[in-house]
Amino acid sequence: QVQLVESGGGLVQAGGSLRLSCAASGRTFSTYTMAWFRQAPGKEREFVAAIKWSGTNTYYAESVKGRFTISRDNAKNTVYLQMNSVKPEDTANYYCAAGTVYYRDLRTSGYDYWGQGTQVNVSS
Numbered sequence: 091q092v093q094l095v096e097s098g099g100g101l102v103q104a105g106g107s108l109r110l111s112c113a114a115s116g117r118t119f120s121t122y123t124m125a126w127f128r129q130a131p132g133k134e135r136e137f138v139a140a141i142k143w144s145g146t147n148t149y150y151a152e153s154v155k156g157r158f159t160i161s162r163d164n165a166k167n168t169v170y171l172q173m174n175s176v177k178p179e180d181t182a183n184y185y186c187a188a189g190t191v192y193y194r195d196l197r198t199s200g201y202d203y204w205g206q207g208t209q210v211n212v213s214s
Contacts, residue, residue: 104214109172126186139171145161149193188202
């Protein structure tokens with residue numbers, strides 16, 4: 091079992107930055123692909139970014155490529171999402187997920203564990 095707790099959400103102006111964190115419990119964190127998804131009101135949950143268990147490979151949605159960076163610290167059982175140059179359309183609830191999937195798998199069904207989410211609001 092893995093429990094995930096996100097933090098770092100809040101209100102930020104367009105063009106600003108925010109860093110999300112996801113702390114994981116469990117000894118097997120380093121074996122999981124970790125990902126961030128987001129869900130805006132009235133929309134489906136969508137893939138944002140993922141990182142391989144080793145941290146050597148990452149994958150991004152086109153909408154955030156070049157602005158967001160996913161990273162992980164296996165010693166701290168934590169995954170991060172650095173959000174730069176944010177836009178109003180980045181407003182959503184951001185979820186951390188863990189799974190044994192290939193890191194380029196965009197499907198929510200591939201992930202076994204989910205956090206409760208952290209809200210990000212970007213003002214224009």
